[in-house]
Amino acid sequence: MNIPVVDFSAYSLTEKDVTDEQLHSLSKELKSAFTEVGFVFLKNSGITLEEVEHVMDISKKFFLQPDELKKPFGRKSFANNPNHGWVSVETERLNPSRPGDLKESFNTCSFHPDIKWPSSAAVSGFQEIHTSFYLRCKDLSLRVLRVMALSLALDPDVFLGAHRLVGTDVNGTTLRSLYYPPVSCEKAKEGQLRCGEHSDYGSITLLFQSSEGLQVCNRSGEFISAPTVPGAILLNIADLMQRWTSDQFISVRHRVLLPPVGDSSTRQSLAFFLHPDDEALITCCDGSNKYPPVTAGAYLTMRFRESYGRS
16 A cells, blocks of 8 residues: 655645645545545645654653653643643553553643643743644644545535634644653553554544654555655544545544564654534535534544543
8 A cells, every 4th residue: 555645835834825726736636545545645735844843852851751740731631621631651542442552642732721731941832832833733734624625526615614613622623742652562461552543533634753653554454554754744534524525535544553572762743633613513525324414522522432431
């Protein structure tokens, strides 16, 4: 399985003017990728490697702190948005049939004034860096949605109109900074992975990786290692978008395996999960009844129950 590489420079964050011809060309390339593979590498997006490294650097400083310094910022600590905050190792099970994932994360999904952010000298600038990167990813994602709508001959507002509240507490869009600590295969529980097999929940996901390790499921059910393309974003379709498009765009399972025996390296990634507004009703855009209508918020809550259990 080859993941296509698409040059997005014509509609990158640095471009204000894009021609209809350029949009049409991009729409054909994205449609091909999303109908056949579900993943695409996006290069020349306007988000720089330096921006990505800046977020990863401040995130790693946070993750390397003792757990007692991270607990005050734990997920479910903030009443206005229970998904915001730190998730400790083995708390989440993206494949509920496996033991907890060997990763930790920090979820940025609320900018409410009551949210408390890591602000010690060791992580100076944490809030500002994550907020800025979230907004950059949001702007890029909305451009991608516009091209996706065009590829299906839809009015762009079919998708864009359901994402008007990104960055508020009535929209589940989340920037996750992920850290995979060193792990000994011999000490891991039976069946345990760094990240269990799963598909993403919302509209689309932007993934920024520091190293290889991700595996993607192909059409025959085999998991194939995804390469890294320097400077490119790995972008994939998520579940609600598959429902929305009546399976025209496919949401594909993926995972992160344990490192090989003797490999004590860490892994980092940033994932921007774009979700429709909580009250947005997702129905099949072709008018069919292939999937029953569901609100984005209800679907997200259901999936969180599966991956976090009673935690």
